[in-house]
Amino acid sequence: MPVERTEPRRADELHKYYEVHETIGTGGFAKVKLGRHILTGEKVAIKIMQKKDLGDDLPRVKVEIEAMKNLSHQHICRLYQVIESSTQIFMILEYCPGGELFDYIIAKDRLSEEETRVFFRQIVSAMAYVHSQGYAHRDLKPENLLIDGDHNLKLIDFGLCAKPKGGLGYELMTCCGSPAYAAPELIQGKAYIGSEADVWSMGVLLFALLCGYLPFDDDNCMVLYRKISRGTYDNPPWLSPGSVLLLNQMMQVDPKLRLAVRQLLEHPWVMKDYNTPVEWYSKQPLGHIDEDCITELAVNLKRSRESTTALVKEWRYDHITATYLLLLSMKQRGKPVRLNTEPRVTEDDFSPLHGRLQNKEALHYADDDDAVILGSLDLCSDFIDDCPWVSRHTTQGVRGETERIIDDKKLASPLEKKRCNRSTPERRKVTAQHHQDRRHKERQQASENKENVAQQDKDVEIFALPPPRTPASSKKSTHLKNVLTTPSQNVSIGGKSTPKAAGASDSKEPVKRKAAESKESTNIDILAFSPERRSRSLDFPGSGDSGRKRRAGRVFGSLERGLDKVITMLTPSKRRAQRDGPRKIKAQYNVTLTGQTNPDQVLNQILSILPEKNVDFRQKGYTVKCKTLDDFGKVTMVFELEVCQLHRPEVVGVRRQRLKGDAWVYKHLVEDILSTSCI
């Protein structure tokens, strides 16, 4: 029987194939939740959009989906599946546990030239590929680069990307992206070449990596535009002559004098210590079909490999595409190419959910109002593995209960290996056929690879020019001094704010992967104990109060790394913990150390300062959910501050998490809150 692939897909498609967990971030009109693909057990990010909220942004979503379907590259976040119901659109995406590059930079104040080079080569690689496919990204910034489990970058947010019909050499007119990263020709409303504008943004991004702040910055939009149009910025003393030169070559006001991406591939600064140009071609071209993944999928679908291949090659971005791509990702990471077979999946029932989610009520997630409460115990155990702060005993007794995909290398006995590498008669049959066909297929693959061919077209696409975006700002405030409370007295205070009013015044390439810290490994030592780093201060251009800024700079430059923005699962025992005291966590890069030992005192300090900074907040236990509003009551920023207890050193920490809003405004505001709270 044919596999059911009907349109329109229903919202329950989502729950049929994925477990949906808490919100991990927001982007525009989207909410991003953590999920798990049940058949492979792989984590995914689920971008959820309500059609009614999208309004005029619906075309942007279509643009993003179309672009992501066409782009398959080691440094671009992979789209696995699109599910559309009458009211919602779900994009199932590659999960990147390291969070945004932005958070990583600010946690470290700034990156060394060596670490910057590792990241920058990946950015050049992604952008060269994007351009080779005929696209311009047009919104390059560190918030749109995520860090995956291997500490590699993945580019996201293609909602503003453009594919001029006449090819990339044709001019565009739409002024878009974030003003601070926008090229002069773009903010001046001139026609521009997308790839040239992207190189300017890459220059701003490179500066942000090396310096920890922006080259062009001002709260006043007109002043900012003037600075960008002049193209003058200060080079801080720590920049090497090579870095100064490269930045200058990328941030040339005249786009014709600017370096092209192709020149970046083998630029001396980029090649330093590598002696090899950036590899920009796709290592995962869509034209290549992996036979092992097809075999596994064929077994589960009870289909021939040929018909399974044909299904996959339709690239419908349904559960077939998702399962194939997730298997491929597992294979590339050295995991066994195996699907969960409990219960057995058949052609007419590709639902992996049967009998699996009996334990729905077993898990409760942190107070994310609309988080879908789903989950099974094995999922819980896996997620706990990734939560450094959850003690090991919590996961025991849970692990053995369900069959999980187990890494070959980690298996203790040959018996266990055998059990995991299940060899069913169907599998043997399909596999034998597979080996026979393999050599033939391998010969074909070279010619099947249709990637990396620049796409050309004829017509010119001219876009209308909307008025430039201005960062929201407002000044109203509600003053409420000395709000002292304990976690048992949950408090909600309304204040109106403006980020400005509240802000700080006014694939591995060779070696050089020192930075390739493992998921859990950290630079904690470097940051915590290196006098050079600890004493370094942030200097914000374009404003005056340097003493205050210096204090503020230290607030973010605290301990780093680990899993950011991950699960807050409240099992009954953990809910009790929230009543009884702050969560105990390991130091991570989004945690600021206070040097204090009394969590209630730290909480009260924060709560008493928030009204002054015009931040609306809602306190729940030791978590303070904050938001700022503009003059019209529109929410400009949402973030959380959570008072936590750290193990080593035994001090109170404040975990920060941005959920919505401009990243740099958030940085200044939170630095201001924490430094004014004397933390």
Ligand code: H91
């Ligand atoms: N910014 C532009 O906050 C502000 C963890 C995390 C992990 C992710 C994978 C994909 C995406 C986000 C992830 C993520 C938006 C993703 C991909 C595309 C896209 C969007 C999100 C935020 C939204 C949340 C993000 C980071 C960027 C986390 N996020 N923590 N894996 O369009 Cl293509 Cl909106």
